[in-house]
Amino acid sequence: MSVNKPLIFVTNDDGYSAKGIRSLVESLIGLGEIVVVAPDGPRSGMSSAITSIQPIRYHLVKKDEKNDITVYACTGTPVDCVKLGISEIVGRKPDLLVSGINHGSNASVCVLYSGTMGAAMEGALFKVPSIGFSLLDHALDADFAHTYPITRALSEDVLRTGLPAGVCLNVNIPHSDDELKGLKVCRQASGQWIEEFKRSEDGANKPIFWLTGRFDNDEPNDETTDEWALANGYASIVPITVDMTAHMFVEKMKSWEKLIYVSSES
């Protein structure tokens, strides 16, 4: 309750009761006042989706006075949790936003689909230093013990030093079965998901499709990428920008300005 305590805002996309977010919160105890505003159930793959044609609700789940942790559940997406949480629930700018720990990788282009990272990017838009954490293990009861020193040390460091404007961190941590060699600061690997829709039928014998697939890495041997780091025993840290401009092409594409001839009376 001290006014000088940093405010740490925690969210995720697996829901407030997931083991990943509980592990993250546990690793942060003592670093500040911890407020969790997380979805009331799974919201994987929600990217930066927002809810505008439906209302959003939230409720208090629990208050742990001893450890200064308050947990709220929200009916919206991860980004809704950040927007509603900062604007309406805590009512002031947090000193740090952490999202996760996601059950499953958000490396490479998964950053585009990830609700965990959508929330971290939203934190960056609020000008709050923000980190998304993910573990390369989808299991509900995944082992998060080895993530503690990473989530705590990085959170503590970012709380102290901040992050550049408009930049958040995408941190992926190898599976607990793999020997952890250290941290690597990297770039997002280039690649894409190759969709393999699983076709089945509904109760009325109509065709339905389930999204499945495998990741196809364009550059598996490039040591500067997050996928390489993870495949070689390192936790990866990728600085992510909310500026999606392909800056190197702005000047080169200027010729398109001549494409449409508009009568210029101005």
Added chain:
Amino acid sequence: MSVNKPLIFVTNDDGYSAKGIRSLVESLIGLGEIVVVAPDGPRSGMSSAITSIQPIRYHLVKKDEKNDITVYACTGTPVDCVKLGISEIVGRKPDLLVSGINHGSNASVCVLYSGTMGAAMEGALFKVPSIGFSLLDHALDADFAHTYPITRALSEDVLRTGLPAGVCLNVNIPHSDDELKGLKVCRQASGQWIEEFKRSEDGANKPIFWLTGRFDNDEPNDETTDEWALANGYASIVPITVDMTAHMFVEKMKSWEKLIYVSSES
């Protein structure tokens, strides 16, 4: 049905029956075989969300043999439409993907929340030259007449020249009430939405929250931004990259590699 005809894939986030997508399709007639795979209803603000814990369905809406237009409606998100559409419905790589025309702006950071742009980015991940179009008019019956020369000329040009790998275009077009001065190739303006949640009550008198807000532009006078172009009568073209790495910070953040001391027996 000619095998040499280019395949043009069309989608959006307002649904297959929206005026914006019908206007876009009309402007493209004759440029190739047109296949529309679009959501069966509104999916605004869906970003790059994907549907994985629910099945997806689609159905044929209509076939216009004369103009070589086939329209499918899909239960999923805009990105689902692209994934299912390319992988299962058309079964081959389109020569061009166009998304929109969105009813409402997707300039600046709206690109992060936009389903229209989520679909265009997904096209870029499929290595298909892709363009997202948006009109600065939310009205269901918005006037799209002035968008025709822009959507047709840009589509024709991109069909001919392609786009750099991993880059798609975010094209925003002023309201029909404003005099169109031409096209401007720009960068994404820096800014954020200031949330102003509208609080009301549900039928059981419990509080509910509706997302509203206003856009706060960090740099309203910068002529290199999309927001400036639109405010000054130009349609804006921003090249958008699916590589979200903040490249300029990768080297600077290398010190974090020393943050965690891992026993190095390797």
